[in-house]
Amino acid sequence: MSWTKDYFTSTIGRKFLMSITGLFLVFFLIEHLAGNLLLLLGDHGLTFNAYSDTMANNPIIRIVEIILFLSLIIHPVQALILTQRNRGARKTGYAVSKAGETSSWASRNMGILGSILFVFLVLHIANFFVSARFGDLGIDANGNKDIYTKVVDSFSMAWYSLFYIFCFLALGFHLIHGILSGFKTLGLSHKKYLPVVKSIGIILTVLFTIGFISIPAYFLINMII
Ligand code: HEM
Known part of the structure; x- marks a missing residue:
């Protein structure tokens, strides 16, 4: 099994782990976005609570x-190790970073954004x-845990909402570079498909x-x- 250990501790193996975990995320x-948008239905969270309850009690979801x-652990740990390695060896960027790339600010600041x-x-x-999962929340009109309340x-504290908005902007910058970088590391960015891959990255980032x-x-x- 030493070849697997060698592969996953090599730079390319760590980049692979980072990409595969990043794309899973x-x-x-x-x-998560689709589920959370149920919060905006205006039904006092009944649909959202029912959805959360179904997710929490589904054995497949518990495994996922x-x-x-x-x-969430592997992705940043690999990022830290690769950054240290890059610093120690030579000044390469994240998985890919070409000067003039539209996301170059994001690519140079992946560490801060992460x-x-x-x-x-x-x-x-x-x-x-x-x-x-473990808190003592109330029960809604349908008998589900009232996560909506x-x-x-939480969001009725203005600073909390503003902090979230700031973090989601950071998420956007992180993803605009990260999704493309992940696809490239996994070899899914053949010249022919690059525009499609780039568009997927941009569309997902804007939606998120x-x-x-x-x-x-x-x-x-x-x-x-
Ligand atoms: C306004 C946006 C968001 C809201 C309202 C929200 C809400 C929630 C809630 C209520 C839970 C607990 C669900 C449960 O266990 O039943 C949760 C869990 C979680 N959230 Fe979010 N979330 C938001 C955005 C995000 C973002 C952007 C990320 C990642 C960058 C994220 C990552 C997670 C993770 C990892 C968990 C634990 C796993 C899970 O319960 O599915 N969330 N979120």
Whole structure:
């Protein structure tokens, strides 16, 4: 088994791990955004709570959650190790970074952007995930755990909503470079398909940024008017 150890501790192996976990996290974000947009239905969170309840009690989702949390650890750890290696050897960038690339600011600042997201995730999981799974939340009119009220209470603090909006902008910059970089590392960026891959990256980034920001923005605006 030493070849697997050699591969996954080599630069290319670590980049592969980073890309595969990063792309898995993108799939998680698609599902997570779709679920969270249910918060905006105006039904006092009944649909959102029912959705959260179904997810929390689905054994397949619980297994996927383990992969999710492993990815959330593996992805930044590989990034840190690769950054240290690059610093020690020569000044290469992230997986790819050509001067003049539209996302070059993002590519040069992936470390800072990733660090902001790491802090966001620690606070986000501590506040929402821990209380949703282990907290003493109330029950809604349909008998489901009332996670909606927990979300609304959090976003009714203006600073909290503004902090989320700031983090989602960081997420957008992180993704605009990260998705393309991940595809390239996985060899999915043949010259012929590069425009398609680039478009997928841009479309997903715009959807995630606007979609996620719309949630705290909605509660913030509701609070003001
Ligand atoms: C306004 C946007 C968001 C809202 C309202 C939101 C809400 C929530 C809630 C309520 C939970 C607990 C769900 C449960 O366990 O039943 C949760 C979990 C989680 N969120 Fe978010 N989230 C948002 C954005 C994000 C973003 C952008 C990320 C990643 C960058 C993220 C990552 C996670 C992770 C990793 C978990 C734990 C796994 C899970 O429960 O699925 N969230 N979120």
